Amino acid sequence: MQNQPAGAIPSGASSSPPRPSAGRRAAAAAALIALAAAAAVVVAGLVQHPARLPVALLLVFVAVVAAWTALVHRGTRRLVATALAVVALAAVIVLLDVGSLVRIAIVVGLVVVSTAAARVALAHDLSPPTAGARPVGPARQGVLLMNPRSGGGKVGRFALEDEARRRGVTPVLLRPADDLRALAERAVADGADVIGMAGGDGSQALVADVARRHDVAFVCVPAGTRNHFALDLGLDRSDVAAALDAYTDALERRVDLALLGDRIFVNNASLGVYATVVQSEAYRDAKLATTAQLLPDLLGPGAEGFDLSFDRPDGTVARSAGVVLVSNGVYRLDSLNGFGSRARMDAGVLGIVTVTVDRARDLPALLSAESTGRLRQFHGYREWTAPEFEVGSGRPLVDVGVDGEALRLPPPLRFRILPGALRVRVPRHAPGAAPAAVAPAGVRQAVTALLRVLAGHPVR
Template sequence: MTMPDGPSGARPSTRRRLAAALALAALVAAAALVVLALLTDPLAMVAGVLLVVLAVLAGWTALVRRGARRAVAAVVAVAALLSTVGVLLLAGSVLRLVAVVVLVPLATAAARVAIGRDLAPEPSAARAVGPARSGVLLMNPRSGGGKVGRYDLMGAARRIGVRPVLLRPGDDLRALAEQAVAGGADVLGMAGGDGSQALVADVAHRHGVAFVCVPAGTRNHFALDLGLDRADVPAALDAFGAAVERRIDLALVGDRVFVNNASLGAYAAVVRSEAYREAKLATAAAMLPDLLGPDARRPDLRFTGPGGELRHTSDVLLVSNGAYRLSRLNGFGTRERIDGGRLGVVAVTVDRARDLTTLLAAEAGGRLDGFRGYRAWTVPEFEVRSADPLLDVAVDGETLQLPPPLRFRSLPGALRVRTPVDAPGAAPAAAAPAGVRDGVTALFRVLRGRPAR
């Protein structure tokens, strides 16, 4: 998969201008259908909205309560959803609803083609480099449900002259990476999840050798923000050949390197559960009453906020290697860049008396940054203190218990990373507008024959 045509800043092609026209037309049509529905049958639309709100409230209650209250709330949520469908059927609004459901994704897809890479910042100090002289690829065969074997990465590495090293039960991944460098490797790659990527990237950074990320894990957030195509795992091996190299940041908590984020509070507690790996949603639903319910104990997390004020708690605290553009807590979004020398910090604090339903609505609508308890800022260093002897911390998806204070800092430009010449090259947060208003403005610019930025 490649990004739409046209380098950033170039005059948009006819194809992109037509895509901009299609995206704007689809957005206008979808908005018109919604307005028409309100005008022709306002009572049905109001009833539908109220039923959806009831379903959201009841659904959240079912998540954060236990016992009979959870069962009753779940029944109410299902009944409200079924009633919503019934109201739409009686009002004859199904076709309009289907049309809107079709038009919105159409507008999104056309907008992506139209805007292309115009909004993506140019990576700092990117340069073309030749093939690796002695490349080594470390591989975790258990990551991502067995992607290493499924894509025959061992055979693919050998065919391009890269030495594969398979991680076996009981092996020390850091020791294998150190041995590879000691054996003369000038490019060190890792095929596995983000925790493994961070460990091997740390070894590459300490020895000054280049690093290649192969997205063979489950979610591969690091690969996404490097601008790799996560769906084409073998294509990442092309970075061992003629490639693009740039410097990116790493981050530290204590003396442990991470490439994505470290999270504390409710999310870290869920990830720490032994059942989380096998049943993420079910585990979260089972634990939420104890984490965000009205009787839940708040984590003791003390830190300095964006205005220099001392904060005494937060239900979710995320410290990241570069600032995330967050729409929801699940998945943690993407970053525009990871070469700015800054940590991103996000704190979400819930007033259990009035904020739970608002948080759920913001999460469901992809507007987490509009929630009143949401704060985001950037710093070069960050410290978390606590009276608790140990804090649950999820570092790149792996759970740890660390004694406070936790000291985080950015390592600007610490890692030389190589990516294939024909990789997409930009994270979704870098290539996409920040909101609807910015998106419409960008589309009008492209339609007039100008770059989106």
């Protein structure tokens, strides 16, 4: 199947979107009013406390920088920086009176209301058409592989075995000594026309690889911890059992898969800081504590840096980077926490993000950009797309985090996109779009889109 360009309209669809309903126009009005009210409350605070608020902002900045300094140092410097962060935050609380704290709470509440109303008003138009989606009937012989340990035991908590049988699907419970790929291959050999996985993204990728090799349809059941793949497929991650409706009357489309060497991944592969931290055995049980323990060696004074070489899109060669993220499709990244989401999974390209950090100068700026959702504005941030990408290193093994799994692989690391490689089924009632597909990129675009809906025009 050939990919349609971004924004293309599927055959049979109307060439012009319908006018917004009265309900959506009312939601647009509510979103704009709440946003304007939040701005008015902020302005009122500045008028009443013209000196206090700027000082409070400065103290917050000091606290953030001190906290970061504490993370990347050890010993006395860590203790001093921690104390400074605590004192700065305490000063903010003392500086702002009760009225100011109430004002902040009101602003936060208004922003939440505005965001919720904007989603109702805009999601219908901002969600891109699903290229090639088609209705399909129930699976003739559906099989669901399940990892009972994944996601803290979601398989048992949501009674997925019983829910699968109720829909005529054969459940296969993964046991400690089982080979997941072998179980998936056996299911296809025995006649399964739809095969699914209830587990984390690493397991999803493995079963998806079996499905794409045999060109059978795949069902993603979000029974893992984060379930990024399910999120970007437009599934409701909070309603795990509902994903099983993809075995009944459903929608099917093709999405891309990415390849690292001969290993399929559905989300992303990371190198640098994050990939090294997740190698620690203590990381999964104590993420923050493990990160705090390792950061001084990775980004603090005297750190060796990361031996990662790659070609930039301008033809120059980079010899190091603090973070390299290669993704199956393009992520919208406002911060590095959680890696954002993807508006499309059928564009046929790898998303590549690199962040280069000078430890003596850039860490406060990076932390500020990260905490305010302006990561793209950090001067060491670069992003581009490519069908292939290669990372070299002078080290015999490179730490890589692939769909959340910690690996050590020999360089060079060769990445490749596989356009439209996987047939995916999703329930008809699923939300149908990732957050990146239904959220405007910035306040200016959001306000413009809301004004269009309010005036009775489609966003696009």
